[in-house]
Amino acid sequence: MQADQLPQVGSEIDGFRLLEKIHEGGMAVIYRVSKAGVELPLIMKIPKLGFGNHPACYVGFEVEQMIMEKLSGPHVPMFFAKGDMAEQPYLVMEYIAGPSLHDYLERSAASIGQIVQWGKALADALHDLHRQNVVHLDLKPANVLFRPDGTAVIIDFGLAHHAHLPDLIEEDFHKPVGTSAYISPEQILSIRCDPRSDLFALGVILYQLACSHLPFGNPVSISGFRRRLYLDPTPPRAINPTVPPWLQEIILHCLEVRSENRYASAAQIAFDLAHSAQVTLTARAFRLKSAGLLTIMQRWYRSWFATVKSCPELSQHLSSAPHILVALDIPRADERLLQAMRELVRRAVAADAHCRITCCTVEAPSILTEEDQTRELANSLHTQHLIAMRHWAQPLSLSSEIIRFHVLEANNTADALLNFARTHHVDQIIIGARGSSALRRILGSVSTKVAAEARCNVTVVHVPQAQEN
Amino acid sequence: MKLAIFSDIHSNLEALQACLLHAQSQSVTQFAFVGDLVGYGADPVACLEIVVDLLQQGAFAVQGNHDAAAVSGLCETMEINARESIYWTRAQLGQAERQLLQNLPLFKQHEDMYFVHACAETPEQWTYITGPRQAGRCMQATQARLIFSGHIHQPTLYYKTQSGRAYPQVFYPTPGVALPLLTSRQWLAIVGSAGQPRDGNPAASYAICDRTLNTLTYFRVPYDHAKTAQKILAAGLPPRLAQRLERGY
Numbered sequence: 001m002q003a004d005q006l007p008q009v010g011s012e013i014d015g016f017r018l019l020e021k022i023h024e025g026g027m028a029v030i031y032r033v034s035k036a037g038v039e040l041p042l043i044m045k046i047p048k049l050g051f052g053n054h055p056a057c058y059v060g061f062e063v064e065q066m067i068m069e070k071l072s073g074p075h076v077p078m079f080f081a082k083g084d085m086a087e088q089p090y091l092v093m094e095y096i097a098g099p100s101l102h103d104y105l106e107r108s109a110a111s112i113g114q115i116v117q118w119g120k121a122l123a124d125a126l127h128d129l130h131r132q133n134v135v136h137l138d139l140k141p142a143n144v145l146f147r148p149d150g151t152a153v154i155i156d157f158g159l160a161h162h163a164h165l166p167d168l169i170e171e172d173f174h175k176p177v178g179t180s181a182y183i184s185p186e187q188i189l190s191i192r193c194d195p196r197s198d199l200f201a202l203g204v205i206l207y208q209l210a211c212s213h214l215p216f217g218n219p220v221s222i223s224g225f226r227r228r229l230y231l232d233p234t235p236p237r238a239i240n241p242t243v244p245p246w247l248q249e250i251i252l253h254c255l256e257v258r259s260e261n262r263y264a265s266a267a268q269i270a271f272d273l274a275h276s277a278q279v280t281l282t283a284r285a286f287r288l289k290s291a292g293l294l295t296i297m298q299r300w301y302r303s304w305f306a307t308v309k310s311c312p313e314l315s316q317h318l319s320s321a322p323h324i325l326v327a328l329d330i331p332r333a334d335e336r337l338l339q340a341m342r343e344l345v346r347r348a349v350a351a352d353a354h355c356r357i358t359c360c361t362v363e364a365p366s367i368l369t370e371e372d373q374t375r376e377l378a379n380s381l382h383t384q385h386l387i388a389m390r391h392w393a394q395p396l397s398l399s400s401e402i403i404r405f406h407v408l409e410a411n412n413t414a415d416a417l418l419n420f421a422r423t424h425h426v427d428q429i430i431i432g433a434r435g436s437s438a439l440r441r442i443l444g445s446v447s448t449k450v451a452a453e454a455r456c457n458v459t460v461v462h463v464p465q466a467q468e469n
Numbered sequence: 470m471k472l473a474i475f476s477d478i479h480s481n482l483e484a485l486q487a488c489l490l491h492a493q494s495q496s497v498t499q500f501a502f503v504g505d506l507v508g509y510g511a512d513p514v515a516c517l518e519i520v521v522d523l524l525q526q527g528a529f530a531v532q533g534n535h536d537a538a539a540v541s542g543l544c545e546t547m548e549i550n551a552r553e554s555i556y557w558t559r560a561q562l563g564q565a566e567r568q569l570l571q572n573l574p575l576f577k578q579h580e581d582m583y584f585v586h587a588c589a590e591t592p593e594q595w596t597y598i599t600g601p602r603q604a605g606r607c608m609q610a611t612q613a614r615l616i617f618s619g620h621i622h623q624p625t626l627y628y629k630t631q632s633g634r635a636y637p638q639v640f641y642p643t644p645g646v647a648l649p650l651l652t653s654r655q656w657l658a659i660v661g662s663a664g665q666p667r668d669g670n671p672a673a674s675y676a677i678c679d680r681t682l683n684t685l686t687y688f689r690v691p692y693d694h695a696k697t698a699q700k701i702l703a704a705g706l707p708p709r710l711a712q713r714l715e716r717g718y
Contacts, residue, residue: 058653066649086652165648166628166640 007031007046014083016044016092027060027158032095041095042080049089060158063168065091067157070165071132074151075125096153101141105208112244115209116273119250121152122202123270127425129154130195130266133163133314137192139201140182141208161192163314180225181214185257188225195314196259199266203254210247211239215255229257230299235287245285246276252284257299264321264354267425271323271356271404274424280401321354322427327417327450328361329432330388336463337432338392344430344461346396357403359393360420361385362413382407414449421454428457470680473497474660476586476619478520479535480510480558481664481714484673485519487692488663495677495688503619504533504586507562507570509554509665509710511700513539517566532573533586533620534595540571550707557706582678583613587620597621598659601636605629608637608655615650615678616657623668624661624676624687628654647684658685671717 006029009018016033022043023030033044047061068079068091078094101118104110110118122144129136136143138159145153159177161167169177170192178187184200191197207215215233219225236243236251250272256262263269272279279285291299326345330338349355363385385407393403410416421429431447451458473492478485492500500523507513524530535551538544539558547555562570575592576585583589588596588603590610597620598604604627608616629637630653637657642648650656661674668674672689679686698711 062651062653066651069649084652164643164646166626166638168651168654170638 006048013044013088013090014081016042016081018044033092038080040078040080041097042092043077043095045091045093047089059168061085061089061091063160064157065089066165066168067134067160067162068093070162071129071134071157073128073132074147075128075153077153077155096145096147096155098145100146101144101152101205105141109212110209112210112242112247115206115247116276117150118146118152118209119202119206120270120273121146121150122154122205123266123273124425125152125154126198126202126266127270130198130314130318135161135163135193135195135314136198136201137161137187138178138182139198139205140179141205144205163193167192180220181216181218183225184259185229186259188222188229193314194259195265195317196262199254199262199269200259202266202269203251203262206247206251206254207233207236210236210243210251213239226303229303230296232257232290234290235284238288244276245281246272246279248287249279249281249285252287265318265323265425267323268321268356271358271424275404275406278400278404280399319427320352321356322348322352323356323358323425324348325417325421325424325426325429326357326359327413327429327431327446328359328389328392329413330361330385330392333432334463337461340463341430341432341461342392342396344459345393348428348430349396349398349402355402357398358406358420358424358426359389359403360406360408360417361389362408362410362416364411365409414446414453417446417450418453421456426456428459429454430459430461433460433462470499471495471497472499472501472678472680473675474501474503474584474617474658474678475663475675476503476617476660477505477533477622477662477664478502478507478510478516479505479662479664480507480513480516481673481697482510482512482515483692483694483697484664484690485516487690488673488675488688489519491688491690492675492677497677500528501584501617502528502530503584503617503660504531504573505535505619506530506533507539507558508533508535508551509701509706510697511704511706513558513561514563514566517569521569529577529579529584530573531577531584531586531592532570532575536570536573540567550709554706554710557704578611578613581614583611583616585616585618587618589616589618595620598625598627598657601627601639604639604657605636608657614652614655616655617676617678618657618659619662621659622662622666622674623659624674625659626685626687627657627659630654642687644687644689647679647682647686650678650683650685652683656685661687665714666717667713669717671715 007013007018009020011018016035019032019034021029021031028045028047031044033042049058062085065082077096080092083090136154138156143154143156145155147153159169182201182204184197186194187197204215216228233255236248254262326341345357386405389405408416408420429450431450433447434445447460451460475488502520506516506520520530538555539562544552544555585592588598588607590606596603598607599621608629624642626640626642627637658676660676663673663675666674670689671694672691674689676685676687694714698714701711702708
């Protein structure tokens with residue numbers, strides 16, 4: 001469609017009435033539209049395919065049509081309809097009013113609490129996207145919208161890559177494509193299938209939120225793009241001293257040059273943002289200067305020989321970084337059961353080096369009183385649980401980056417575990433079977449309920465029994 | 470309307486039956502065979518019977534190099550196992566079967582689709598499409614938007630724009646995923662072999678083109694390859710032809 005032949009407001013395309021034009025960019029026009037019998041607020045995106053328009057908008061639009069159709073869930077706008085490229089190209093999807101992360105950035109400096117809230121929402125959304133075999137590759141604040149309940153919605157899939165679909169971008173461009181401020185080092189080397197490229201962009205966004213400043217600026221030349229292969233950004237705490245060390249650790253972990261040194265999944269970032277006290281602080285957390293000249297020169301030299309290993313198959317990559325929840329009830333468990341569970345965790349870690357283990361104990365909530373004595377008692381109980389879990393895990397000798405410990409307060413153990421698993425993208429729950437007891441027959445066991453209702457894998461561990469005669 | 474495309478059945482009755490059953494479960498109503506119905510396997514006559522039935526119902530079929538060799542000519546340039554199986558096949562075929570194979574066209578065009586066993590540029594030379602260069606030559610030889618071929622026993626998809634790069638891009642499809650065949654591009658779909666897969670996966674390979682939704686889906690269908698292998702050995706065909714079915718090489 002020629003740029004001067006854009007459809008008029010009030011006209012109708014395939015049964016969709018154009019209500020108002022809400023955005024006109026260089027590549028596409030967006031209208032609010034309605035359709036008889038459809039309650040959901042809708043928008044229609046129409047590409048500008050006229051003479052002189054960049055071919056990127058043509059290919060990008062095809063890519064977006066192709067990928068949107070395959071996506072679902074709360075973290076993307078719901079796909080509604082598409083029009084054929086040869087006749088009237090368009091894309092109809094759910095209207096997300098926003099605000100966008102870009103709007104937030106423009107308003108005022110974000111508090112640490114807000115950064116955590118937005119960052120976690122975005123990491124949750126990204127993980128969901130990656131689970132659907134899609135790498136976005138153009139993540140930036142303008143492409144992140146929020147629903148009224150705070151859920152992040154990722155938009156604009158014009159440069160995205162779907163692991164199971166032909167890559168049309170790769171076909172048409174020889175140069176790296178993306179937004180210069182957010183593009184990852186491997187994208188500069190024309191690698192388009194690594195989900196950790198999105199984690200890099202997330203790191204840039206977190207940096208920008210924390211420092212009101214872009215870590216690599218907004219380069220325009222290829223050599224400017226390449227600079228992030230060897231120059232590391234000024235550490236956030238050197239710019240904004242109120243940034244806590246754990247947040248700097250998370251941000252710089254996302255911004256590692258080599259993708260294998262970054263977080264293995266967005267779910268791990270979401271978890272760390274939600275549990276800042278448990279972030280393992282490394283040298284990254286305390287850095288106050290960029291690397292020295294010698295290091296930079298070494299990196300610069302190496303950057304010319306940087307070869308990227310073949311792409312990980314997306315779903316395989318994610319399944320090599322599972323989040324495993326181990327539900328422990330140490331005071332009431334049989335020693336042999338605890339040992340059997342430990343053995344299972346040992347095997348899980350051996351199988352997937354990028355896995356994360358969270359050990360959880362659920363205790364009844366302490367009755368809140370103002371009396372110091374009661375609170376102290378509760379605290380000490382909490383601490384005892386942690387000590388017991390650490391003691392249980394000690395023979396595994398796992399680093400604190402892999403294993404975390406949690407005490408959940410709840411009346412219903414099964415519900416607490418299920419809720420934790422849902423919120424933190426848990427892939428597998430390991431839980432012990434309770435031995436037969438009269439109580440279990442009456443109340444039903446926690447493991448039975450967890451196994452029945454969890455939306456992930458559940459392994460119920462039994463104590464090895466001697467064979468009965 | 471759904472069209473199932475089969476290639477390189479190679480007298481493998483079990484694989485053909487399994488694929489047809491699968492296609493039926495996918496509500497396929499039209500069929501295309503892009504060559505090499507016979508050769509290698511022990512059931513040329515039974516396979517041709519099925520194909521004849523479908524041809525009478527409007528299926529498309531083109532000739533493959535093994536089909537041509539089974540009817541006439543010297544096959545001295547063929548690999549030793551292939552040659553032996555061709556001699557064996559010749560002895561099995563009756564007049565009617567020979568006639569059928571003889572009369573198959575080298576290519577067939579229907580609407581925006583082009584069916585050919587090997588390369589569309591010179592179908593009679595049976596050129597292997599082993600990479601983007603050959604694929605580019607094949608795609609340039611026809612105006613058809615969708616080209617379906619076989620010959621190399623590996624499911625592969627090539628695609629290009631008219632104005633884009635000289636060579637098309639290559640894509641290895643994931644079975645069961647519907648791929649949109651964008652109208653702005655030309656597509657060359659090598660559907661893989663139903664009767665003798667060689668990509669390390671012994672399951673039979675074929676593809677379904679949904680003409681209404683304009684998508685292409687590759688499928689892998691497991692079948693009783695042990696039974697096929699037994700028949701090959703029992704027929705006195707080279708043992709290697711039986712062994713390779715087990716691991717798909």
